Amino acid sequence: MRRAVAILATALAGTALAPAAAGAWTVEARWGGLGKAPGSFGSGVLGGGANRQYDSPGGVAVAPNGTVLVVDVSNNRVQRFTRDGRFLRSFGRRARDNGFRAIRLTGRFFQPEGIDVDSRGSVYVVDAGNDRVMRHRAGGAFQSRLGFHGSYPGQLVQPWDVAVGPREAYVIDQGNYQVDRFSRTGRYRGSFGRFGRGPGELVTPYGIALNPAGNVLYVTDHVKHEVMIFGTRGGLAATFGSPGVGPGQFLKPAGVAVGPDGTVFVADRCNRRVQRFTPDGRYLESIGRGALVTPTFVDVDASGDLFVADHHRVLRFGQGRGLAARGASHNGVDIQCRHVAELVLRGR
């Protein structure tokens, strides 16, 4: 109990800095498209139907130099852009292994998902299909590997997102229903969480983010429709969110990011919006309604601008003038949100 209070107090320390809901968030840049060409995302190589959900970009991360890294799940690569969306370079190609050979394959991914960048610019790519996290230099050269397939301590099954702090990297380990801690060079340090629907337990953990002080973790659960606030050793401080479409409610919360002022941005995938909260989980505002289709991962840069990985594209939201409005079209490809359609129909 005392630990939970301490974690929340640390999280709230940033609240004083958090500005009240300022001007409206508008789309300031958008880029991408469907295809294999540089700057595009997805290509349909995984087939139609349910797999088309993987055509959208995965994780998005802002590097210390202000460039934006975006995971291209279906094309098994990471692309780097300027903050206005100009393509710079990419790295990675496809390789899959469902034995133990993948340990030796570097510079290759299979359905990578999350991404984060540390203070030195090293890029951590979650290679979800090969059950590992790969650390690369800013230029794309392989540095080290965090974990490999298995359910023993330090091993991973379908890692999904990563948050890198000053000393440790925290990995969402979906298959083992836990969060694993590694040193930044890949040494296993411990884990927390277990399967279940009780407080602090995990069913489908999805996104993870660390606060600017590096001592509070925010973990979203896709199936429990909530965000959990943990200390870095796994002590549960609080949870927020419930299933629904109202303010502060979620339908499949996905990626999460913490702004420089400590406010928390959660991609509310099936409600097609991003919601912003105070560090202790009080609702502030909703962003991107009408502009987003399937927001998955989010990140915030040093100036407070929000980057959202959406349907075949990336959008940058800011509180400036913004681009001309463009309606978001949705062709019903996201099987994850099928039940939302049922819900809306019944609601009518």
Next chain:
Amino acid sequence: MNRISLLAAALVSTLALAAPASGFSGASVRGSTVSASYAAKYLLPRIQCPPRTQSTPRAGDFSFCTGRIRIYFRGREVARAPFSVRTFDSHVERAVVRRGARRLFRPGRRPTVTWVVRSHDGQGQWATRRGTFTVYNPFKR
């Protein structure tokens, strides 16, 4: 909380409760022959998870078969491993062989062992499957 959000919350709960729980058949070992690693430190069974293993009854909420495999020879446990495998997928797992049992799997021997896999899906439904396989050590004597 406004009326729409209350209605939505009620509908979500109703949908979750009304949908029938699908039967989970459990993970199992694929194949009848399993190889041993060098010095028989590990047995390498391929464990498969049945399709439509889910974390909720709703379509698209896929999950994992998570549990433990135990391998017995003449009633004694000789190896075990925790595992987690994606739905409709299979993966080779490393079952650690007990030190005293490694001689059973020396090159040239092909003992038949019994496996028991106890696993659960993302809805917390448990199932147990069992069967036998023959261990083959591909390394030279």
